[in-house]
Amino acid sequence: MSYLNPSEFATKMIDAGESKVFMSTRDTVIRAYMAGAILALAAAFAVTITVQTGQPLVGALLFPVGFCMLYLLGFDLLTGVFTLVPLALIDRRPGVRVRSVLRNWGLVFVGNFAGALTVALMMAVIVTFGFSMDPNEVGQKLGEIGASRTVGYADHGGAGMLTLFIRGVLCNWMVSTGVVAAMMSTSVSGKVIAMWMPILVFFYMGFEHSVVNMFLFPSGLMLGGDFSIADYFVWNEIPTVVGNLVGGLTFVGLTLYATHARTGAPRSRPLPPEPAAELPAKVNV
Known part of the structure; x- marks a missing residue:
């Protein structure tokens, strides 16, 4: 049976959370680097499709191909470890400490950022012919995305920051659902179908994914986007990381752990009513 209950x-x-805590530094960084790079390529792919077709839905429908590839290859995104790794701590697995959880998160962040930044530089070279000409239509779109999703939030002040945070929460609610959904099946096709659905929702709805943004915003800066590095970190990356942590851990990790791994005691069932006692038969004298 290919489905797990x-x-x-x-x-x-x-x-899975426990295994990631004890993974070597080398393997953690390599897997995070490749995850960031593949997801960045998928984001570039989706933006290219959207620009060429004029249909954002088509780009969103095809974006999950990158997510599926990186998880089938066993690579790690920050959004996924936000959800899985703390469960090993909460479950009191031997040797798992707060420090080791934070170590994993830090290494995955660095690896994801390095991978996404590598692809951002490669894409900037491609859309400008090695910085010898102005960005093409795809490059211009990348610059516009960076400005609208940094300065665009800053223009609204506190309300913009709240909106950004909530979009980060909703993003990892969907993305981590995709991570967990892949564990429901033991077949490749089952895993892909289960992952595809929530990732499509997150991307089309424009929710904020910290690793996707590690590609979109550095590439936007390289291509002349009208925002600064400070704008990127203060008005996007940092609030998005916090929102992703809250969304994945609260709405996916802890809820599934609480109700499926550590279920509450079942309520006692009421006893069936006892049958009424039969009256003795009347004897005629």
């Missing part, structure tokens, strides 16, 4: 994949979630 919730109690089975909830255990897999905790096991």
Whole structure:
């Protein structure tokens, strides 16, 4: 049977979090680097499709191809470890400490950023012919995205920051659902279908993904976007990271852990009513 029931994949979630805590520094960084690079390529792919077709839905429909590839290859995104790794700590797995959780998060952040930045530089070279000409239509779009999703939030002050944070929460609610959904199946086709649906929702709705933004905003800066590095970190990356952490851990990790790995005691069932006692038969004298 290719489907695992919730109690089975909830255990897999905790096991996966534990294994990531004890992974070597080298493997953690390499896997995070490749995840950031592949997701960045998928984002570039989706933006290119959207520009060429004029249909954002088509780009959103095809973006999940990168997400599926990187998880099938066993690479790690920051959004995924935000959800899985703390479960090993909450479950009191031996040797798992707060420090080791933070170490994993830090290494994955660095690896994801390096991978996404590498692809951002490559794409900037491609859309400008090695910086010898102005950006083409795709490059111009990348610059516009960076400005609208940094300065655009800053223009609204506190309300913009709240909106950015909520978009980060909703993003990792969907993305981490995709991560967990892949654990429901033991077949490649089942994993891909389960991952595709929530990733499509997140991308089309314009929610904020910290790793996708590690590609979009540096590439936008390289291509003449009208915003600064400070704008990027203060008005996008940092609030998005916090929102992704809250969304993935609260609405996916902890809820599934609480109700499938550590279920509450079942309520006692009421006893069936006892049958009425039969009256003795009347004897005629």
